[in-house]
Amino acid sequence: MGNTLAEKVWEGHIVRRGEGHEPDLLYIDLHLVHEVTSPQAFEGLRLAGRPVRRPDLTIATEDHNVPTTGIDLPIADPVSRTQVDTLRRNCEEFGVRLHPMGDAEQGIVHVVGPQLGLTQPGTTVVCGDSHTSTHGAFGALAFGIGTSEVEHVLATQTLPLRPFKTMAVNVEGTLRPGVTSKDVILAVIAKIGTGGGQGYVLEYRGEAIRQLSMEARMTICNMSIEAGARAGMIAPDETTFEYLKGRPHAPEGADWDAAVEYWKTLRTDEGAEFDAEVTIDADALTPFVTWGTNPGQGLPLGERIPDPADIGDDAERYAVEKALDYMGLEGGTPLREVAVDTVFLGSCTNGRIEDLRAAAGVLDGRKVAQDVRMLVVPGSMKVRLQAETEGLDEVFTAAGAEWRSAGCSMCLGMNPDQLAPGERSASTSNRNFEGRQGKGGRTHLVSPLVAAATAVRGTLSSPEDLD
Numbered sequence: 273m274g275n276t277l278a279e280k281v282w283e284g285h286i287v288r289r290g291e292g293h294e295p296d297l298l299y300i301d302l303h304l305v306h307e308v309t310s311p312q313a314f315e316g317l318r319l320a321g322r323p324v325r326r327p328d329l330t331i332a333t334e335d336h337n338v339p340t341t342g343i344d345l346p347i348a349d350p351v352s353r354t355q356v357d358t359l360r361r362n363c364e365e366f367g368v369r370l371h372p373m374g375d376a377e378q379g380i381v382h383v384v385g386p387q388l389g390l391t392q393p394g395t396t397v398v399c400g401d402s403h404t405s406t407h408g409a410f411g412a413l414a415f416g417i418g419t420s421e422v423e424h425v426l427a428t429q430t431l432p433l434r435p436f437k438t439m440a441v442n443v444e445g446t447l448r449p450g451v452t453s454k455d456v457i458l459a460v461i462a463k464i465g466t467g468g469g470q471g472y473v474l475e476y477r478g479e480a481i482r483q484l485s486m487e488a489r490m491t492i493c494n495m496s497i498e499a500g501a502r503a504g505m506i507a508p509d510e511t512t513f514e515y516l517k518g519r520p521h522a523p524e525g526a527d528w529d530a531a532v533e534y535w536k537t538l539r540t541d542e543g544a545e546f547d548a549e550v551t552i553d554a555d556a557l558t559p560f561v562t563w564g565t566n567p568g569q570g571l572p573l574g575e576r577i578p579d580p581a582d583i584g585d586d587a588e589r590y591a592v593e594k595a596l597d598y599m600g601l602e603g604g605t606p607l608r609e610v611a612v613d614t615v616f617l618g619s620c621t622n623g624r625i626e627d628l629r630a631a632a633g634v635l636d637g638r639k640v641a642q643d644v645r646m647l648v649v650p651g652s653m654k655v656r657l658q659a660e661t662e663g664l665d666e667v668f669t670a671a672g673a674e675w676r677s678a679g680c681s682m683c684l685g686m687n688p689d690q691l692a693p694g695e696r697s698a699s700t701s702n703r704n705f706e707g708r709q710g711k712g713g714r715t716h717l718v719s720p721l722v723a724a725a726t727a728v729r730g731t732l733s734s735p736e737d738l739d
């Protein structure tokens with residue numbers, strides 16, 4: 273028999289095994305905090321007169337509500353200002369390390385953890401944020417929690433959890449040039465649906481996954497949640513160890529050697545059984561884009577928007593009609609003919625240095641189309657600095673794109689970077705539901721390469737479409 277990777281990490285963290293229908297109590301190694309889901313949790317501690325049990329395992333950053341221009345000015349929006357001020361007060365009072373706006377380590381919580389080497393194989397990582405699944409790329413068991421659970425973890429460093437089911441997502445073969453991990457995960461979600469992963473921890477496996485960089489792996493695990501999964505994981509390997517070595521919180525010397533020895537054991541045993549399995553042929557994949565209002569409504573860029581007239585099933589036809597109506601699209605239109613107003617390159621899905629490099633590679637020597645605005649928002653201030661060191665900011669601004677400070681930005685409408693009603697974007701983020709990027713805004717989820725090519729041509733495009 274043997275165990276899956278997820279089961280191994282779970283077993284290694286049981287503080288108290290649940291009896292009967294009770295949940296297991298798990299130890300939490302790393303608790304990430306941001307301004308949106310933490311205020312009530314800290315308030316709960318305050319009312320109960322409790323301290324934060326392990327401030328050394330807790331780290332906070334400002335990301336959702338921060339503007340990405342004029343960050344030295346007070347936040348203009350009163351709601352956002354209150355959120356950020358509250359986080360600052362709470363972190364000060366409870367002794368939690370915080371990276372505020374303007375700090376060299378500030379950024380989106382899921383970019384900051386890995387960057388600091390805090391996210392490590394075999395650990396349990398939680399945050400009051402669904403995209404905590406990102407950290408599973410290191411072989412960590414990482415999942416989003418609600419605000420009352422945030423309070424529980426702050427108070428006890430443990431969490432009662434019910435066991436999950438496991439699903440193997442085998443990505444076999446080799447990705448073609450120009451096809452990225454974003455295309456893989458959009459194809460996985462289109463295949464299994466936005467509810468297909470419900471109750472499961474997904475383990476991404478196979479040759480194509482092993483060939484991916486750490487950042488590309490994070491993109492895949494990040495969107496596990498869009499398939500409805502509890503978490504996503506990838507077994508750690510040399511790529512993982514190389515990424516971690518020398519990072520501020522990575523083990524050193526003899527501790528490093530011991531850690532690597534342990535990390536090497538973190539793989540699904542031969543013969544271990546998954547509750548479900550799905551296989552994707554990497555060789556057959558091409559750039560993928562969404563046309564609808566959920567992340568499962570995606571197709572290869574070379575195809576046409578589904579025509580409701582071709583759909584026999586009433587419920588399915590209605591869902592497509594409704595999505596096309598909101599999106600302002602005609603069934604049967606080639607995806608390549610869909611014109612956008614805005615291109616957003618950023619978010620915890622695709623706001624890392626490799627994403628910026630990929631997009632800059634396409635934009636170098638080219639211009640953003642006249643009626644298109646392009647926002648480039650690094651996932652963290654460290655990513656921003658690295659990009660500037662490499663001159664990528666100059667490539668973006670020379671092309672006519674806006675170069676911003678770090679934050680969630682246009683991934684969601686909680687800060688000034690938003691779509692106006694009816695505006696259409698090609699966005700490297702992870703969610704495309706109605707109003708996600710601003711009331712009435714229309715979102716097409718794409719990879720950084722497609723985002724850059726789309727900015728140049730003004731319609732959904734891949735770099736192959738450029739002269």
Ligand SMILES: CC(C)[C@H](C(=O)O)[C@@H](O)C(=O)O
Nearest residue numbers: 308309336400401402403684
């Ligand atoms: C605001 C936060 C709770 C939310 C999440 O949990 O994912 C946000 O990050 C998102 O991407 O929608």
Ligand code: SF4
Nearest residue numbers: 403619620680683684
């Ligand atoms: S970048 Fe987007 S998905 Fe990621 S944490 Fe921020 S709002 Fe959520």
